[in-house]
Amino acid sequence: MKLYSYWRSSSSWRVRIALNLKGVRYEYAAVHLGRDGGAQNTPEYREKNPLRTVPLLEWEEGGKVHRLSQSMAILAYLEERWPEPALWPKDPLKKAQVWMLAEIPNSSIQPLQNLAVSKQVGAAGGDGNAWSKHWNERGLEALEAWAKPLAGQFLVGDQVSAADVCLIPQLYSARRFGVDLAAFPTLTRVEKACEALDAFARARPERQPDAES
Amino acid sequence: MKLYSYWRSSSSWRVRIALNLKGVRYEYAAVHLGRDGGAQNTPEYREKNPLRTVPLLEWEEGGKVHRLSQSMAILAYLEERWPEPALWPKDPLKKAQVWMLAEIPNSSIQPLQNLAVSKQVGAAGGDGNAWSKHWNERGLEALEAWAKPLAGQFLVGDQVSAADVCLIPQLYSARRFGVDLAAFPTLTRVEKACEALDAFARARPERQPDAES
Numbered sequence: 001m002k003l004y005s006y007w008r009s010s011s012s013w014r015v016r017i018a019l020n021l022k023g024v025r026y027e028y029a030a031v032h033l034g035r036d037g038g039a040q041n042t043p044e045y046r047e048k049n050p051l052r053t054v055p056l057l058e059w060e061e062g063g064k065v066h067r068l069s070q071s072m073a074i075l076a077y078l079e080e081r082w083p084e085p086a087l088w089p090k091d092p093l094k095k096a097q098v099w100m101l102a103e104i105p106n107s108s109i110q111p112l113q114n115l116a117v118s119k120q121v122g123a124a125g126g127d128g129n130a131w132s133k134h135w136n137e138r139g140l141e142a143l144e145a146w147a148k149p150l151a152g153q154f155l156v157g158d159q160v161s162a163a164d165v166c167l168i169p170q171l172y173s174a175r176r177f178g179v180d181l182a183a184f185p186t187l188t189r190v191e192k193a194c195e196a197l198d199a200f201a202r203a204r205p206e207r208q209p210d211a212e213s
Numbered sequence: 214m215k216l217y218s219y220w221r222s223s224s225s226w227r228v229r230i231a232l233n234l235k236g237v238r239y240e241y242a243a244v245h246l247g248r249d250g251g252a253q254n255t256p257e258y259r260e261k262n263p264l265r266t267v268p269l270l271e272w273e274e275g276g277k278v279h280r281l282s283q284s285m286a287i288l289a290y291l292e293e294r295w296p297e298p299a300l301w302p303k304d305p306l307k308k309a310q311v312w313m314l315a316e317i318p319n320s321s322i323q324p325l326q327n328l329a330v331s332k333q334v335g336a337a338g339g340d341g342n343a344w345s346k347h348w349n350e351r352g353l354e355a356l357e358a359w360a361k362p363l364a365g366q367f368l369v370g371d372q373v374s375a376a377d378v379c380l381i382p383q384l385y386s387a388r389r390f391g392v393d394l395a396a397f398p399t400l401t402r403v404e405k406a407c408e409a410l411d412a413f414a415r416a417r418p419e420r421q422p423d424a425e426s
Contacts, residue, residue, distance in 0.1 A: 050358035051321060068309055069359070070316035072285075077309035096281055096290035103283035103319075108264060111324040124344070126337025134333070145263035146282070 001026040004048070004056040006033045007208035010110055010169035011071040012055040016208075017165045018075050020199035022082040029058075030210035033115060072106055075162050087162040098156050101147060101163035105170040109139035113173060133177040140174060143167070144184040151186050153193050160194070168194050172205070214239040217261070217269040219246045220421035223323055223382030224284040225268040229421075230378045231288050233412035235295040242271075243423035246328060285319055288375050300375040311369050314360060314376035318383040322352035326386060346390040353387060356380070357397040364399050366406050373407070381407050385418070 003019065003026045005012035019026050031039045031054050039045060040052040049056045049069050057068045057077070068074050079087050088095045111117070112135035118128035152158040155167060171191055174181065181188050194200045205211055216232065216239050218225035232239050244252045244267050252258060253265040262269045262282050270281045270290070281287050292300050301308045324330070325348040331341035365371040368380060384404055387394065394401050407413045418424055 049355075051317065051352070051355035053321070066306065068313055070313045070320065072316050072320070073309050073312035076312045077305060080305035080308065092290060092293035093279065095293065096286050099286035099289045100281055100283045103285050104264065106316075107283065107285070107320040107324050108266070111320050112330065117325065120344070120347075121334070121337060121339070124334060124337055124339025126334070126339065131333070131337070139264070142262075142264035 002029055002058040003027070004029045004031050004045075004054050004058065005208065005210075006031050006054050007205040007211045009033065009054050010105075010173050011053070013169040013172075013203055013205065014071045014165050015055045015057065015074050015078075016203035017168065017200055018078050018087060018162075020202050021085060021087070021160065021165075021197075022078055024078065024082055028209055030208075032210065072102065072162075075102075075165065079162075085160070087160070087165065089156065089159065089161065094156060097150055098161040098163045101143065101150070101155050102161075102166040104139055104143045104146070105166040108142070109135055109170055110173070113177065129177055132173075133179055136170070136174040136177055136179045140170070140179065140181075140184050140187060144186055147186045147190075151190060153190075155186075155190050160197070164190060164194050167191065168200060215242055215271045216240070217242045217244050217258075217267050217271065218421065218423075219244050219267050220418040220424045222246065222267050223318075223386050224266070226382035226385075226416055226418065227284045227378050228268045228270065228287050228291075229416035230381065230413055231291050231300060231375075233415050234298060234300070234373065234378075234410075235291055237291065237295055241422055243421075244269075245423065285315065285375075288315075288378065292375075298373070300373070300378065302369065302372065302374065307369060310363055311374040311376045314356065314363070314368050315374075315379040317352055317356045317359070318379040321355070322348055322383055323386070326390065342390055345386075346392055349383070349387040349390055349392045353383070353392065353394075353397050353400060357399055360399045360403075364403060366403075368399075368403050373410070377403060377407050380404065381413060 033040055046052055048067060051069055055071055057074045059066055068077055088098050113132035118132050121131045122128040147155050150156050154160050155163040214237060246253055259265055261280060264282055268284055270287045272279055281290055301311050326345035331345050334344045335341040360368050363369050367373050368376040
């Protein structure tokens with residue numbers, strides 16, 4: 001497995017956590033999203049991923065090269081190929097709750113605060129940082145409210161799930177944009193429990209080969 | 214099952230298609246996203262869904278009221294409860310490809326062009342319609358490229374999947390923002406195949422109880 005990733009990309013980070021949790025060894029291919037107009041915009045990379053995003057998972061199988069984009073699709077694939085430890089509970093309702101809590105960062109926070117978007121906001125005369133902070137606050141407020149009655153040691157009960165995998169990178173982004181996390185006690189409590197796990201620790205941006213100081 | 218929906222919400226539309234495909238009867242609860250500051254912002258609705266979005270699925274079971282937000286989480290739940298007809302193929306790779314093509318509208322297009330976001334762009338001095346058009350074009354270009362080698366009669370092979378469920382509402386939005394769809398022959402061909410199905414036809418905005426002329 002080869003993972004096209006950028007150290008500070010929160011969506012790539014999710015996949016790194018999942019690969020670590022499942023004990024899948026992978027090759028790290030750095031894609032610098034900022035330098036020289038962004039390596040994701042080169043013809044070579046667009047050929048691999050027309051959406052020009054990371055993460056991208058690539059592997060050979062049956063003599064063919066396969067590629068998957070979109071972090072949630074990659075997580076769902078890893079779950080099928082390496083079912084243990086499971087990132088989704090078996091119970092249909094709990095499973096759906098994990099999807100819901102994972103999708104709040106995935107579709108209601110991260111897309112609105114990624115680099116390409118905040119640049120466009122700046123180009124339109126707005127304040128990119130204030131914009132990103134706003135969507136983080138709005139989304140995390142909802143995530144805290146949804147998670148409060150569902151959380152145990154982790155976001156949904158006492159097992160690590162795809163929801164936790166999406167939470168940790170989002171909290172890192174929120175801090176970067178100046179969000180005060182004191183209002184989200186459930187989320188920060190779960191963050192502490194995740195941080196104690198080696199699979200989460202090894203996935204952190206500063207521990208990636210393309211990390212910058 | 215009670216579905217909180219807005220006729221022109223593309224995320225609600227996805228759930229309506231899935232409920233129709235699976236033959237699940239449901240009660241339609243209209244949430245007017247625009248009028249009087251938006252019904253999604255009332256304390257009553259925020260109590261049900263702190264993210265202040267539609268769709269929201271609500272049902273009683275075992276003496277408890279359950280609620281699910283996030284269209285992809287709702288689709289995943291419907292798939293568990295009513296497995297047939299399946300919205301995801303059994304094969305792990307094909308299943309992941311369906312997730313990928315579904316997640317392009319879900320996390321890389323729709324979040325960037327919804328009403329709350331384009332309003333914020335307008336408030337920041339930008340052009341909300343041009344903004345929404347841009348993200349639709351960028352995302353659909355990638356979706357067309359990914360789908361071309363995977364599509365049969367539908368987006369992934371010859372069976373309707375969650376990817377088609379997400380595609381149809383997105384193409385409607387794209388047209389509203391003035392996107393020329395001629396560059397996306399795979400997507401518009403699949404759209405025609407979906408439109409021929411009654412489950413898709415009944416889910417269209419203009420056929421909902423809260424439709425406006």
